[in-house]
Amino acid sequence: MRKALEGLKVVGLVTAGAGPILLRNLIIHGAEAILVETEKRPNVTRASGPYKDGKPGPDRSYSFAISISGGYSLLLDLKHPKAEIVKRKLIEWADVIIENWRPGVAERWGMGYEDVRRIKPDVIMLSLSHMGRGGPYSHMAGWGMTLSALSGLVFLTGWPDRPPVNTGGLGILPDYISPRFGLIALMAALEYRRKTGKGQYIDLSQYETSIQFQIPAILDYVVNRRVAMRAGNRSDHACPNGVYRCKGEDSWCAISIETDEEWKRLAELMGNRSLAERFRTFEDRKRYEEEIDRVLEEWTERFDAQELMIML
Numbered sequence: 001m002r003k004a005l006e007g008l009k010v011v012g013l014v015t016a017g018a019g020p021i022l023l024r025n026l027i028i029h030g031a032e033a034i035l036v037e038t039e040k041r042p043n044v045t046r047a048s049g050p051y052k053d054g055k056p057g058p059d060r061s062y063s064f065a066i067s068i069s070g071g072y073s074l075l076l077d078l079k080h081p082k083a084e085i086v087k088r089k090l091i092e093w094a095d096v097i098i099e100n101w102r103p104g105v106a107e108r109w110g111m112g113y114e115d116v117r118r119i120k121p122d123v124i125m126l127s128l129s130h131m132g133r134g135g136p137y138s139h140m141a142g143w144g145m146t147l148s149a150l151s152g153l154v155f156l157t158g159w160p161d162r163p164p165v166n167t168g169g170l171g172i173l174p175d176y177i178s179p180r181f182g183l184i185a186l187m188a189a190l191e192y193r194r195k196t197g198k199g200q201y202i203d204l205s206q207y208e209t210s211i212q213f214q215i216p217a218i219l220d221y222v223v224n225r226r227v228a229m230r231a232g233n234r235s236d237h238a239c240p241n242g243v244y245r246c247k248g249e250d251s252w253c254a255i256s257i258e259t260d261e262e263w264k265r266l267a268e269l270m271g272n273r274s275l276a277e278r279f280r281t282f283e284d285r286k287r288y289e290e291e292i293d294r295v296l297e298e299w300t301e302r303f304d305a306q307e308l309m310i311m312l
Helices: 018-028 062-068 083-093 113-119 144-150 173-196 206-224 260-269 273-278 282-287 289-300 305-311
Strands: 009-013 032-037 072-075 096-099 124-129 200-205 241-245 252-256
Touching (some): 018 124, 144 173, 144 206, 173 200, 252 289, 282 289
Parallel strands (some): 009 096
Antiparallel strands (some): 241 252
């Protein structure tokens, strides 16, 4: 079967996570993509492990392989005088050009939108920058961890009586959020070009795409003036909801109960039907969550974690 994007040609002036991941999504669906790098500025994931056989090297990184596998890689010093011929050929070849550098960098390379559309008027270009363009912080440099903090993702992670926690996965979450928005925007631009013959320039802020994951907290503040706070393992949609100690050293099992029926079945499994009778509804359980957590952990501590998981 033909893939959805077969025939689409993409040039990626991209580095780190967000740009290559967007390129990879296009490749998965059939696009032909060229990643442009230089020896001075290779993709930073080439220097990120784990490495094949534990030996570091620019072509041995698993992080690089999963972010861009299936595409072509081109080493090209975009500032070199003789690069103009190659740049022009790339622009003429491309349907889509993606860059995720700070605003102004692609322009200095002669690869800004105004530069490329003079050569190919119907080209679609997407800038996937940290803060977007035109705002007071548009030239701020940063990484996924910066965005996780600025967007509030870090603030809401952790325990209410402890500082926020920036976990490894959370630190790079914006690198996985923003490419999805970029993919949708590119599909819309391609459809627009199919209908009108015109290209598009898309300015996408990674910060803004990360903020959208905070919509419930933002709405609660705007409407009710409530400031969301870290809640550990507690959930607004499940109770009990936590990670409970099991038999042995540093042994745990995650349990999340979302419905009254699940709660009734758990209480029966625990041999404690009175729990289901005392705390019939979600509201009842949330009101006595600490007591329920204590009783539940007294039960889970009697079991090996694997044994308990299979039983549950």
